[in-house]
Amino acid sequence: MCGIFGYIGPREATSIVLDGIQKLEYRGYDSAGIAMINDGVLCHEKEVGKVSRLQEVVSAKNWETNLAIAHTRWATHGRPTQGNAHPHLDTQKKCAVVHNGIIENHDTVRHLLEKRGITCISDTDTEVIAHLIAYLYKGNFLRAVQRALPLLKGAFAIAVIHHAHPGEIVCAAKESPLAIGIGKGEMFVASDSGAFLKYTRRAIYLGASEVALLTEHGVEAFDAQFAPIEKKREELSHSVEEASKGDYQHFMLKEIHEQPQTLQNALLARFSRDYGTATLDNLNFSDEELKKVERIVILACGTSLHAGMIAAHMLEEKARIPVEVEISSEFRYKNPIVKDNTLAIAISQSGETADTLAAMRELREKGARILGICNMQGSTMAREVDSCLFLRAGPEIGVAASKTFTSQLIVLSLLSLHFARMRQMSQQEGVLFIDALTKLPEQIRQVLLGSGQIIEIAKKYAAYENFFYLGRRYMYPTALEGALKLKEIAYVNANGYPAGEMKHGPIALINEMCPTVAFCADTYTYPKMLSNLMEVKARGGKVLAIAPGGASDIAAIADDVIWVPPTLDELAPVASTIVGQLFSYYVAKERGTEIDQPRNLAKSVTVE
Ligand code: AGP
Numbered sequence: 001m002c003g004i005f006g007y008i009g010p011r012e013a014t015s016i017v018l019d020g021i022q023k024l025e026y027r028g029y030d031s032a033g034i035a036m037i038n039d040g041v042l043c044h045e046k047e048v049g050k051v052s053r054l055q056e057v058v059s060a061k062n063w064e065t066n067l068a069i070a071h072t073r074w075a076t077h078g079r080p081t082q083g084n085a086h087p088h089l090d091t092q093k094k095c096a097v098v099h100n101g102i103i104e105n106h107d108t109v110r111h112l113l114e115k116r117g118i119t120c121i122s123d124t125d126t127e128v129i130a131h132l133i134a135y136l137y138k139g140n141f142l143r144a145v146q147r148a149l150p151l152l153k154g155a156f157a158i159a160v161i162h163h164a165h166p167g168e169i170v171c172a173a174k175e176s177p178l179a180i181g182i183g184k185g186e187m188f189v190a191s192d193s194g195a196f197l198k199y200t201r202r203a204i205y206l207g208a209s210e211v212a213l214l215t216e217h218g219v220e221a222f223d224a225q226f227a228p229i230e231k232k233r234e235e236l237s238h239s240v241e242e243a244s245k246g247d248y249q250h251f252m253l254k255e256i257h258e259q260p261q262t263l264q265n266a267l268l269a270r271f272s273r274d275y276g277t278a279t280l281d282n283l284n285f286s287d288e289e290l291k292k293v294e295r296i297v298i299l300a301c302g303t304s305l306h307a308g309m310i311a312a313h314m315l316e317e318k319a320r321i322p323v324e325v326e327i328s329s330e331f332r333y334k335n336p337i338v339k340d341n342t343l344a345i346a347i348s349q350s351g352e353t354a355d356t357l358a359a360m361r362e363l364r365e366k367g368a369r370i371l372g373i374c375n376m377q378g379s380t381m382a383r384e385v386d387s388c389l390f391l392r393a394g395p396e397i398g399v400a401a402s403k404t405f406t407s408q409l410i411v412l413s414l415l416s417l418h419f420a421r422m423r424q425m426s427q428q429e430g431v432l433f434i435d436a437l438t439k440l441p442e443q444i445r446q447v448l449l450g451s452g453q454i455i456e457i458a459k460k461y462a463a464y465e466n467f468f469y470l471g472r473r474y475m476y477p478t479a480l481e482g483a484l485k486l487k488e489i490a491y492v493n494a495n496g497y498p499a500g501e502m503k504h505g506p507i508a509l510i511n512e513m514c515p516t517v518a519f520c521a522d523t524y525t526y527p528k529m530l531s532n533l534m535e536v537k538a539r540g541g542k543v544l545a546i547a548p549g550g551a552s553d554i555a556a557i558a559d560d561v562i563w564v565p566p567t568l569d570e571l572a573p574v575a576s577t578i579v580g581q582l583f584s585y586y587v588a589k590e591r592g593t594e595i596d597q598p599r600n601l602a603k604s605v606t607v608e
Contacts, residue, residue: 001074001602002086002100003027004178005195006067006159006169009186009216013068014058016199020188021072022051023195026350026399026603027100028074031085034058035096035161036068042093042163046085050597066216067166069159069189071098074602077106078123088127090134091118094163095141097133099126100191101156101176102607109151125154133160141165142213145172146226149209155354155607157206159189169214173206176606177352177380180204180212180219182233187214191606192352193236193378194395204231205383236378250595252398252489256581257448260441262403263574265392266410267437271417276430278418284387285343285369291422293343296323297368299331299359300347301605303401303484304408307373308347309477311412314570318433319419328355329608331362338366345371347412349396349404350604351379358608360385373411375404389415398596399603400488402581405481406444406574413437413571436568440575443565447575450562451582457560458586461544464515465492468506468536469580470499471519472529478573479519482580489595490588499532510541517583520547520554521564521572533557546579548572 003024007013014036021032032054033046043063047054051072071086078084087096103109106125113120113131120127132151137144141162155175162168171178171189181188181196181203188196189212193203206212209224210231221231248254271278283290296315298308305327312323326334332355346360351374360370360381372385375393382388391407414437421430461467467486471479476498483496497506499518510516516536520529533543534557545558548566555561562583564575588595 001028001076001604001606003072003191003195004069004098004100004157004159004189005191006069006171006189006214007186008067008167008169008214009183010066011186013065014063017068017070018051018055018058020190020195021070024191025051025072025597026397027191027606028072028602029597030073030075030080031082032070032072033085033087033098034068034070035087035089036063036065037161037163037166038063038065040163040166042089042096042161044087044089044096046082046087048080048082048085067161067169069096069098069161069169076102076607077125084122084124086126088122088124088130090130092134095130095134095137095160097126097130097158097160099129099156099158100606102154103128103152103156104154105152129158137162141168142170142211145170146211146222149174149211150224157191167215170211171206171214172211174209178206180206180214182219185216187216187219189214194376197236201236203234203236205234250398252400252402252595253585255396255398255403256578256585258394259403259406259578260445260448262393262407263410263441263444266407267414268392270414271434271437273431273434276427276434277421278414280389280414280418282387282389283371285371287422289369290419292341293321293419294341295339295343296321297336297342297344297363298323298325298347299328299344299356299363301328301353301355303405303481304347304349304356306477306481306484307405307408307412308345309480310409310474310573311345311416313474314413314416315419317570318416318425319423321419326359328353328359332358336363336366338363338368342368343371344368345373346381346385347373347408348381349375349391349401349408351376351381352604352606354606354608357381357384373408375407399598399601400485406577409574410437410440433568436571439567440571443567443575444578446565447578454562454579454582455586457544457562458583459590460560461515462587462590464513466509466514467492467494468510468514468516469494469496469519470502470516470532471522472499472525473522474569474573475519475522475525475576478576478580479517481577482517482519482584485581485584486587488601489584489593489598490591491593491599492587499529502532502535507535507539510536510539512540512542515542515544517580518543518545518558519576520545520551521576522569523548524569526551530554530557546576
């Protein structure tokens, strides 16, 4: 987690780096800081809270400098206080470090430093890096960083400045992303190339244990043995999309309302209705390879995991391929069995989720081919996988995923169709599937037009502190996703459960203070769902049902019903999820929580 940004060049650096870390706030936003060198003096400033707070403080200082580094933090070690915010400095304030990742052996290093009379003053794992570099410094800044790195364990990326080297930034990466932007007479370093895209499109990415020395004239890169290396320069193709809320109060609401368009984008030129099949031109796997796939392993976390669970159902049902869905953070510590013809599908909006990257690397080591489903071009995932299908959802600024989830569902539906048509699905069935898919954007427009009813219902339910979210079959992961949204943005406890499991224990929690949000749009299991909801009602529980129009018997059971347009069961998660997103949004608004940047969260989880 955390975002790093550094600049060296002819322009005034403080405003550039502050703008840079603001673009990286999706990686964390509990505190922020900046360091720069002015007339040989290392100055720094740190503030608790968002980057905008730091900007206010720094602008009053009228700093002028051509070199600066900055940081936006998501706390891992130590509370979000001013003292724990980055940059961290050595005792004599000669060097300053910003860091993303975790130094796993920080305690050991801290004790080593203490034996040499150096005491850390913060609770962070980062501070030891600054002391270590200062301790090892003998006049050559680059060499001091290079000598410090082998003493540090963990996955991290750092950028460092030293008061005696006002024309240099030294940066290093070990299993955490770090991009270096190459401008004309100026250089940038950032956790994500998107943060410097408006200045330059030429970039290199630091790999495992590599170090780079940046001056305004260019970059020199070195491997772990200090030997110079030639890094491949990449031309960034993604566009500079300045995110703005437009007339919406929150990014999340805007992103929810963008979904008719983002679904359309995900579908664009990716199917042939005549042949009833998907045309995934960017899929770098031949039809022969795909026909041979005997097993699929899906890797993902959070919302992407829920998309993976829905896709697993679809792939098994339509393409008859066995699929396992694995939580990346658990899977990375398994010793996976990879037989020939195993395909891994790694799903990640950001393409930077540390656990998913580690899990897919583990599978690749063992011989699996990896297909990425990702929104961010240029991300670590997009660069490492054998093939990548992009969501084309545009930047998602709200920390809680909304439009990218439904785009994941579309891309995964097309992928399932592709596999299914290669196996036993008929052309006619394929055409019906495509017709249902292409109706979705218009159906979602209808759902969004019904926001008024959802606002009223959200007001009615906003004061409850505990919810159950239930569903069966395609609606089970949909319920999990709905519950996650409510937890994330409204800070309300919501227990996502398969409805059929309630009787095995959780039903003990049902009472009039614990309503159930029931996802009823899976027509195959609909009658069973009705029985489960009767059981909830019989125990005094309130029911808010999200059900397909025409399924009138639910109205007699539920306290409230929000209707969604009928579609195929496998595509029903899209509209039902959007109702769930709107419900969570309006409950959160009613409760006055911070919706776009909820407490304790970050958009990209780059530590394990
Ligand atoms: C979604 O609302 C969450 N912010 C979170 O669960 C997220 O989906 C998860 O961290 C995975 O992120 P990724 O898709 O970028 O890998």
